[in-house]
Amino acid sequence: MKTPAATGSATTLWYEKPAVAMVLVVVLLGIVWALASWRLDFSSFPGPWQALQALPALILDPSALWAISLSLGRMFIGYAWALVFAIPLGLAMGRSRWVHEFFNPLVSLVYPMPKAALMPILMLWFGLGSFSKILVIAMGVSLPMLYHSCLGASRIESKLVWTAQAMGMGPVARLFRIVLPAALPEILIGCRVGVVMALIVMVSSEMIARQEGVGNLLFTSMDMAQYPSVYAVILILALMGVVLDWLFEKARRYLTRWSESAGGTILR
Amino acid sequence: MKNTASTLAATAPAARSSAIPATFALYAKRAFSPVLVLLVWELVCRMGWVEAQLLPAPSAIIARLFEIAAGSEFWQNFGITLYRLVVSLFIAVIVGVALGLVAQLSRFSAAMLDAFVRLVAPIPKIALYPALILILGFENSSKITLIVADAMFPVLMATWSAARSVDQKLIWSARAAGTSRAACLWKVTLPAIVPTVLAGVRVSGVIACVVVFLAEMIASTDGLGHMLTMAARAYKTVDMFVPLIWICAVGLALNSLIGFVQRKLDHEG
């Protein structure tokens, strides 16, 4: 009953509707942008309107769409790899002291390492194909997933596991039927952070090792002095981030609708 | 194992001292897996299974690490990275805490900030970097702005969630004892949220390490990231590993520093 909105009267005001607030903020940011661009008067810093005008040309251009879908495709594959490897490892770390003691020092060592910075090295090892990029995305996404899976698994109420044991459930079944669902809310938090991470790593790895993709679109536009296109690509990337995050949050809420914190806020 | 640790802390709280042999054993345990990985790596290189051009041996990297550290140029690069890191983390914490508290002021500010966070937090801000270079130039200001833009969100979100879940009864207790409503903000709310905010700062620290390095790689003027770019351009594989090791060390040090402060200030256990 202590809802987050427990302060003051609880009816929703007009500006508290998410869509309205979003539009307000977008307009506000747009105005700030327009003013800044007008004030600075750099040829390299067009206003929002010019960026929007450059948008259709990008979206209607098959080669640009192809670049975007290539990037997205690599991102999803990298993300899927991380799901497959990081979550089981994280759960194992959360449940077994040995696994934890072995992997935790390694994980905390590589945690602050900028994954995209490995691109030049990975390219030496794995060549130019998508593999290095997928790998670097998977690595970037893995860490939050690993961390949250481990946290989720280690925080499971031991009585849940005991209850299942008392019913006669074996250890493997317990891992999948008790530990996994019980840790799911926490795992999904890691997965949500992972979505944003995937985008960041995708863009920065393409900036560092430029090949077909959104990051390259951005820099090619810059190298050819197509500044409105630069900002149009940035808009596309921003939109991708917002939409993916929003979709993921929907999915997360649906999957954990049984959980106490399902109705939680954006705060992760 | 975290469960047992927390029950222990709750049941037997007073004793805090730890025996020295136990600490040593702890460090030995923590070092085990990294050392193992290094040994295997070294072995692979010594056996000549990979070309040194592609994967240099750890011993070679460490030797090079010291060699580079002997020059003053390295310390300039290291210093500038550290400077950017510290300054931007500082700004990120101030801005994050301030915005997080502003959200508490009114329902309007809360709604706006909520939308702002939903909208801006998931944007890969590194994509804005080219724009920042165009606007702010190539030196500290664009890099620091980028780091702040990325690193402030964990602090902001931690402050926000902590501030609005401060136990109402703490505030009531202070109010009943005669503290004014405004004074409660810094006498109760602020100390109450410190532990959560520090947890946010910890995440921000990691993000700042990552972003400063990437920014230095992409607009490569100086710093550790620049060292990597230069090494890559000159095809010196060994030299590419050196800045990476340093940034990991910086991240680790930052993390344990914040962890230390966190433990000092967190009286809730």
Place this chain on the structure above:
Amino acid sequence: MICIEQLGKTFRTARGTSHTAIQDISLEVPEGQFVSILGPSGCGKSTLLYMVGGFEQATAGQISVNGRVVQGPGPDRGPVFQEYALFPWKTVLGNVAYGLREQGVPKAQAEERAMQWLEKVKLANYAGFYPRELSGGMRQRAAIARTLAYEPKILLMDEPFGALDAHTRLTLQAELLSLWEQLKNTVLFVTHSVDEAVYLSDRVVVLTGTPGRVREIVPIDLPRPRVRAELLRNTAYQEYVIQLERLLVDGAHA
């Protein structure tokens, strides 16, 4: 003297509907009396107490304390909560001295007086500890000392012993009773436990469930000082318990 007149409280819920927690409660508590409030969960006991404390606003009726209408919190009414609500970043001594410092007492003097209170609640040896280092019972002792330290006329206690185990609870009940017998504050005491209400109070107010109204006010005519073991053998005590348990169970279904 607390005077509650036709008090009502209606909450606006997040769904936009409204929910009446308390309706038309009138009650007078003379100075120095120990009054317990008993009622099923969710009947508005805490809400009533918070309104007397000035933490929440009534939506109908009014409360006055010694003739002055309650507008907000004040040091004449000291709250003690079930969850202790100690400041986790202050030591036990710092917590107890807090109210005095807020009243403008100089630091040295505030700490001296705080120590006296800590002795009274048997925590003198734990002055430098942080709340998390204490057991539940000790935390509640510290919370009581923190409130008593700034000498409020009225104590507002919301299930202060609800989270304690039986043994600690018994001890603290006895300690509270002996403290109160020295100080003679007015006490408004919310509890779930019939037993506890009868043991401690001069009068027990039984509330009915949603919305909370006064079902009955039962004066407890038992001699003081009260000794628990004797009380348990006392037929009058047993009858009070039986009567209140019945009122409670019926009240919940009313």
Place this chain on the structure above:
Amino acid sequence: MICIEQLGKTFRTARGTSHTAIQDISLEVPEGQFVSILGPSGCGKSTLLYMVGGFEQATAGQISVNGRVVQGPGPDRGPVFQEYALFPWKTVLGNVAYGLREQGVPKAQAEERAMQWLEKVKLANYAGFYPRELSGGMRQRAAIARTLAYEPKILLMDEPFGALDAHTRLTLQAELLSLWEQLKNTVLFVTHSVDEAVYLSDRVVVLTGTPGRVREIVPIDLPRPRVRAELLRNTAYQEYVIQLERLLVDGAHA
């Protein structure tokens, strides 16, 4: 028949020191008996119960159930915890049917039998709800139904009503008693409440504080079926309460 012989449990703490929670406890519980375990906080009541359940390993002595030494958990011993420990991702029905499904009962049949149990604990209307949508009392009812559903011979209850308010607690106590009078399982019941122990049990085992040992075993000779209002007026009942409260307070200081 549960047979506990010279049981001991020593924990190794994180600091490397060792801590004896339980020492030299011997106890026999005949089939169908309701035995309560009472003791100060931290005396090892839960630990004792967990060892009987097979969740924790004894470090001395042994436990046998019907002549077989306990090696691990098994469906002959069903636990009910204070924190309910319902599977939050399953509906009430799913929770109750879970144990049956694990025993290999086909889905339709398991759900049918689960529904019967839900009716017995008055939750038939809440079959499709998730645990978080229920009140504390309802959650505990569901947890009891879940355990009873797979028909363990022995029920291990660890302060099952500790987190409930007085009224709900009274109701659930009565319900548990009437269920038990039909089923006649063996029950090992950990509680903090003297009152509750006397009301429910055939025998009460009082433990002393750290390390936990048996201080006294008190047989409760009160007629069944027991009705609470009558019991409260019963002098024998009062004397049991007084005796146990004294044992408890002394035991804590022992």
Place this chain on the structure above:
Amino acid sequence: DIPELRVGWTIPAEEAKYLMMKRPELFPDLGKKYTIKWTQFQGTSPMIQAMRANVLDCSTMAPMSLAQGAIESGLKAYIVAQHVYEKKGYFTVYWAVKEDSPIKSAADLKGKVLGTNAYGSGVYFNLVLWLKQNGLDPEKDVKIVETGFPPMADAIRSGRIDLGTMVQPFALLSQEKGGLRELASQAAVQTPQVQIFEGCSQDYTNKNPEVVRAYIKDLQSAMAKVQADHDLAVTVDSEVTRAPKELLGKYVMTNKDFARDDNMQPNLDSIQTSWDLYYKAGFLSKPLKISDFVRKDVIAPVK
């Protein structure tokens, strides 16, 4: 089985390759005698890395990147064809200052901030050489910062740097906007000067000389086609770089652009001169001989 050639490319100034990528039907041998797997790169130096890692067979190179790749990582490559170079009458990379700047000659640069695109690039080394020629110590007397080309003009105008390096299309755009003045150009350092050329791995070339020859032949014919048909050149360039044709039309393959030769014959003497200059200035740790990078029968022009 048709042999495959793995080729790296970059933006800008490789019109011959762009035409082969976008109009493969114009090249009868392509797809019959050999196929090409195109991979885009950020610049010549990652391409050298890729060559070294043996994931590319041919790529665009600059004199400096090939030299360093050869010395530092042991890359073995042949120079096979030349893309663009600087010569009188065509565009040369130049250094610009603000119109009203008091800087009138290199000597005035003492204590100033100079902008380059990337440390270690050919453009950067030319700047350093030029400073040295004019008696300035690039380490002590000036501060060289890396800005990249795009913000260069704005950085000069806003005073963030005192001198910037101008290339196309930024040079053209800044001339249109006005406010900048050319101080000197790379011609002061060396002329003619090779900008970029095509290089192929020696291993691959020695194994498949026919394939590389066919590739060079197609490059030559592509170069001839874009030289002959300005509109085609601009169209293809626009398809690759996504820049509008109006902008490209103003300079691509005109005398406002770098110079190109139809036969793509590498100017080996110029490259050797560059290497010698770099070695003397201390940029290279060893002297290099151009003859180690040439196979006489596999070099443009191929008949």
